[in-house]
Amino acid sequence: MTEHRHWERFTRAQRLARFTVYLGTVALLVVSLKTVEVIPDFLFDAPKQVGDLLRRMWPVDFGAYFKQDIHTALIETLNTSTLGTIVALIMAAPLGVMAAKNIVPFGFLNWIAKFILVASRTVNTLVWAILFVAVFGPGALAGTAAIACRSVGFCGKLLGETLEEIKPGPIEALKAAGAPWTSILIKGYWPQVAPAFWGISLFRWDINVRESAVIGLVGAGGIGVSLENALNLFRWTQVSLVLLCIFAVVVLAELFVTKIREKMI
Amino acid sequence: MSAAPAVRAPFRPNWWARLGWLLLLAYCVYAMGELQITWERFVVGLGTGAKFVSELFPPSSKRMGLLADNLIETVEIAVISSAFGIAASLPLGFLSARNLMPGWLTWPARAIIALSRSFHPVIFAILFVKAVGFGPLAGILTLVFASIGFIGKLFAEAIEEISLKPVEAMKAAGAPFMSVLAFGVLPQVFNRFIGFATYQFDSNLRNSTMIGVVGAGGIGGTLFAAFQRFDYDFLCTILLSIIGLIMVGEYFAVKIKATFND
Numbered sequence: 001m002t003e004h005r006h007w008e009r010f011t012r013a014q015r016l017a018r019f020t021v022y023l024g025t026v027a028l029l030v031v032s033l034k035t036v037e038v039i040p041d042f043l044f045d046a047p048k049q050v051g052d053l054l055r056r057m058w059p060v061d062f063g064a065y066f067k068q069d070i071h072t073a074l075i076e077t078l079n080t081s082t083l084g085t086i087v088a089l090i091m092a093a094p095l096g097v098m099a100a101k102n103i104v105p106f107g108f109l110n111w112i113a114k115f116i117l118v119a120s121r122t123v124n125t126l127v128w129a130i131l132f133v134a135v136f137g138p139g140a141l142a143g144t145a146a147i148a149c150r151s152v153g154f155c156g157k158l159l160g161e162t163l164e165e166i167k168p169g170p171i172e173a174l175k176a177a178g179a180p181w182t183s184i185l186i187k188g189y190w191p192q193v194a195p196a197f198w199g200i201s202l203f204r205w206d207i208n209v210r211e212s213a214v215i216g217l218v219g220a221g222g223i224g225v226s227l228e229n230a231l232n233l234f235r236w237t238q239v240s241l242v243l244l245c246i247f248a249v250v251v252l253a254e255l256f257v258t259k260i261r262e263k264m265i
Numbered sequence: 266m267s268a269a270p271a272v273r274a275p276f277r278p279n280w281w282a283r284l285g286w287l288l289l290l291a292y293c294v295y296a297m298g299e300l301q302i303t304w305e306r307f308v309v310g311l312g313t314g315a316k317f318v319s320e321l322f323p324p325s326s327k328r329m330g331l332l333a334d335n336l337i338e339t340v341e342i343a344v345i346s347s348a349f350g351i352a353a354s355l356p357l358g359f360l361s362a363r364n365l366m367p368g369w370l371t372w373p374a375r376a377i378i379a380l381s382r383s384f385h386p387v388i389f390a391i392l393f394v395k396a397v398g399f400g401p402l403a404g405i406l407t408l409v410f411a412s413i414g415f416i417g418k419l420f421a422e423a424i425e426e427i428s429l430k431p432v433e434a435m436k437a438a439g440a441p442f443m444s445v446l447a448f449g450v451l452p453q454v455f456n457r458f459i460g461f462a463t464y465q466f467d468s469n470l471r472n473s474t475m476i477g478v479v480g481a482g483g484i485g486g487t488l489f490a491a492f493q494r495f496d497y498d499f500l501c502t503i504l505l506s507i508i509g510l511i512m513v514g515e516y517f518a519v520k521i522k523a524t525f526n527d
Contacts, residue, residue, distance in 0.1 A: 014524075017524045018524060018525065021521050021524055021525075025348075028344050029344055029345065029348045032340070032341040032344040032345050033345060035337075035341065036338070036341040036342070036345060036401050036405075037338075037400060037401060038400070038401060038402045038405070039400075039402070042397045042398055042400075042402055043397065043402060045397070046393075046396055046397045046406070049395075049396040049397060050392075050396045053392065053395055053396055075299070076299070076300065079296040079299050079300055080300065082292070082296060083293065083296040083297065083300065083302075086289070086292075086293060119508075122507075122508050122511050122512070123504070123507075123508070124471060124472075124474065124475045126387065126475045126478055126485075127474075127475065127488070127504070127507075130478075130488070130489065130492050131317075134313075134317050134492065134497075135310050135313050135314040135317055136306065136307075136310040136313070136314075137310075137313075139300075139301070140300035140301065140302070141300065141301070141302045141306055141307070141310070144300060144302065210385050211385065213385060213388075214385045214387040214388060217387065217391075217478065217479060218478060218489070221300070227388075227391075231391065231395075243384070243388070246384070246388070247383055247384070250383070250384075251383075
C-alpha cells in the first residue's frame, strides 16, 4: 500500500488564523472606506492646492528670522527638549529600577512602576501639553513638563529592560564583599547599564527635538508658537521659514546623535 | 631597589565624569533661567493642577453619541491610512533597496521616504488641512506619509540584510524579475514586514487621536474643543476613551503579530 504524504508549510489552524487576519483587515478597510466622510473632489483637487500653497510660501522670508524672534523660539525649543529629557531621565531612573524584577523582588512594586510607565506612554505629547497648559498656563514650563512626562515611559521601560538583562556576577561579588546597596547600585549596576542609558537618552532627545517643535501649537512654547502665529496671519513666506528652521534643527540633531553614538560604540 | 607596588584605590573618583555631571547641572540651571521655570510657578501650578484634576472627575457621560462617532472616525483614519501607506511603502521599499536596484532608481525612492520622514505628522497635518480642508481626508493623507516614511525605511533596510543566495539561484535558473522578488526576496522579509505593518497601525492609531487638534479629523478635534471650553469632565471621558482605544489596538497588534510568528 502506497501512502502519499502531502507536505504543508503551515497547519490548518495557522492557515485559518492567517486567513481570519486577512479577511478581517480587508473587511475593516472596506467598511472604513464606505463610511468615512471624505469628499472625493477635495482629494482630486489636492495636488493643485498643495502646489498653490508651495507657490505662496516662495520666496522664503529670511528677514523674519531675527525680526519675528524665530531665533529665540528656536533656542527655546532646544532648551525645552533638552531639559525635558533630563527631567524625564531623573524620574525614569528610579522607576526603571523599580520595574526591574531582579533588583526589586516585589511583584506589587514592579506592577506599580510598569503601570506608571505605560500610562506615560499611552498619552501623546500633544495631549500632555494640553493638560499642562491647563495646569501651568501657556509657556515653556508646560512644554518641558509635557516632554518630560511623555519621555518617562519610554526611557523607564527601556532602562528597566536593560537592568533585567545585566550580568549578575559583579553584583554577587559586591554582595559577598558586604557592600551596602547604594554601592551595589552605583558600582555594580550603573557601569553595566551606563552605555545603554546614554544611548536611550540620546535617542529620546532626538525624538523630543521633533516633538517640542509642535507642542507650541497648543500653547506650550517654542517654535510651534511662531508657526501658529505665522499660519494664523497667513504669512506663508514666514511659514516656510519656520518649517525650514525646524527641518534644519531636526537634521542637525539627528547628525549630532549619530556622531556621538558612533563614538560611544 | 624595588619600588613599592602602587596601591590602586578600588573605587577611584573619576574627576572627568564628575566635571561632566557638574556641567549638566550648570546647564539645567541655565535652561531653567532661560525658560523662566521657577519654583513659585511650579508651586502655583500644583495648586491649579489639583483644581484641574478635581474638575476632571467624575467623567461626564453626556454626548456619548458624539464620542462614539469620533472614535469610529479615528479608527477609520488609522485603518485607511495604514492600508494605503503600507501598500505604497512596499514598492518604495523594494525600489530603495540598494542590493537589488540600480543607483538611479534607489535615490529617488530614498528621497521620497526621507521627505516623508522629515516633519512631525502634526506639521504635515497642518499643511494638508490648509490644502484639502478640515476633516478626515487631511488626517488620512498625513498618516499615509508618516507610514511611508517609517515602513519604507525599515523595509528597505530589511531587504538590504537578506541572504542573496536564493535570489542568485533563481536568477541562474532564469526566473523573471517579478518572480525573483515574489519568491526569492519576499519570503525572507515577510515576517518582519508584518511586524512593521502592525507597529505602524498601532502608531497610526495613536497619531490619529491627536492630529484632530489641528483639524485633521478624529477625536483630537473634540478633545481640543472640550479643553478650550473648559469642559473638563468631558475631556476626562475623551482621554479615558483614547487610552482604552489605544490599549485595544495594542492588544490586536500583539495578536496579529503572534499569528504570523511561527
